[in-house]
Amino acid sequence: MAEEQGVAAVERALGILDALTEPKLTLAELSKRTGLYKSTVLRLTKSLEKFGYVVRAEDGCFRLGSKVLILGGTFQRHLRTADIVPPVLNSIVAELQEGAAFYIAQGEHRICLHRVDSGRAVRDSVHEGDRLPLTVGAAAHVLRAFTGARGQHYEVIRRCFYAASSGERDEETAAVACPVFAHGDVLYGALSVSGPRYRIEALGTEGILPTLFKRAGELSSALGWDQRSTKSFGAHPWQ
Numbered sequence: 342m343a344e345e346q347g348v349a350a351v352e353r354a355l356g357i358l359d360a361l362t363e364p365k366l367t368l369a370e371l372s373k374r375t376g377l378y379k380s381t382v383l384r385l386t387k388s389l390e391k392f393g394y395v396v397r398a399e400d401g402c403f404r405l406g407s408k409v410l411i412l413g414g415t416f417q418r419h420l421r422t423a424d425i426v427p428p429v430l431n432s433i434v435a436e437l438q439e440g441a442a443f444y445i446a447q448g449e450h451r452i453c454l455h456r457v458d459s460g461r462a463v464r465d466s467v468h469e470g471d472r473l474p475l476t477v478g479a480a481a482h483v484l485r486a487f488t489g490a491r492g493q494h495y496e497v498i499r500r501c502f503y504a505a506s507s508g509e510r511d512e513e514t515a516a517v518a519c520p521v522f523a524h525g526d527v528l529y530g531a532l533s534v535s536g537p538r539y540r541i542e543a544l545g546t547e548g549i550l551p552t553l554f555k556r557a558g559e560l561s562s563a564l565g566w567d568q569r570s571t572k573s574f575g576a577h578p579w580q
Contacts, residue, residue, distance in 0.1 A: 353377060354385045358394060358405070365402035422454060425563045429532075429556045430457035436552045437544065439536035442467055443521070443560075444480040445529070451475050451484055454530065465514040465535050477509040479518035480531040487520045487528040502578045503553070505546050507538055515541035517549045519557050519578075524565035532557045554578050 353375070360366070360374040371386075372379045386403060389395035393408030426443045433441040434457050443455040453471040458464055467473075475481045482504035486495040498504045507515040516535035523529040534549050535541065541549075 350385070353381065354389060357382065357385055357389065358409070361395070361403060361405050365398065365404045367402055371403055426455040426560065427457060429560045430455060433457075433532075433534060433552055433556050434459055437534055437549060439534050439540065439544070440464055440467065442480070442533045442535065444473075444484065444518075444531045444533060446475060446484040446488065447472075449475050451478070451481050451531070459536060461536075463537055465511070465537065467535065473510065477506070478533075479504040479506040479516040479535075480533040482506065483518045483520050483531040484528070503546070503550060507542060513538050517541070517546055517553060519550075519553050521557050521564065522561045522566040524567065526566070529561070529564050532560065550578075 356375045356377070357371065360371055366374070368379055368382060372382050375382065377385075386395050386397065390397060390406070393406045395403055396406045397403050422443070430441040430443065438459055438461060440459045441457050442453050444451045445454050446452075450472040451474070453467055453469055453473065456467055456469045473481070475485060482494070482498055486498035486504065503517060503519040505515070505517045514535060515538040516533050518531045518533035521529045521532050532553060534553055
């Protein structure tokens with residue numbers, strides 16, 4: 342019983358931290374957001390304040406403390422995409438039986454940072470470290486769209502959260518890609534599914550997007566993206 346009560350207290354304290362999404366909140370606002378009694382909020386915030394996670398100003402309002410920033414910096418320093426991206430790509434390949442890759446923009450190129458091939462005998466040829474044009478291909482269109490490229494084509498991509506290409510980089514291959522975000526809705530890269538043109542077209546964009554959006558959401562969360570944050574490009578499709 343004591344252990345269960347301890348877990349409940351931790352969960353309530355974490356709920357308070359989750360609720361502090363504004364520069365400052367009153368006790369009443371914090372109580373309403375968490376569904377906790379004011380007395381419970383006061384008791385828990387005292388402990389959070391002691392360890393630097395919460396600060397209570399002279400006017401009685403609460404805000405996040407510096408310890409949260411320290412943890413965020415530690416997270417960024419320890420973050421290695423090699424630990425979190427390949428498992429996501431493996432899941433995509435297992436579900437769709439086509440190759441999956443993660444791209445980042447670098448100058449006028451897109452770099453294949455991580456790649457997992459399909460186990461099928463016929464497949465497209467993309468390797469980790471490949472430098473590909475930032476002008477053709479689904480992943481390239483996504484990277485350009487979410488870094489401010491202008492034009493109706495990119496407006497559509499920003500609205501739909503994906504791009505599809507067929508025969509652009511190579512006339513025999515096709516791909517579908519969507520953005521991956523990090524903290525603050527900052528674009529981190531593009532998640533792509535690609536393969537022989539006839540198979541991708543047969544599978545169809547509508548057959549690929551549910552898996553792609555689901556895994557992009559998981560990867561974005563692992564990179565520090567908060568689905569409650571201000572959305573620079575509108576509502577994310579994986580919310």
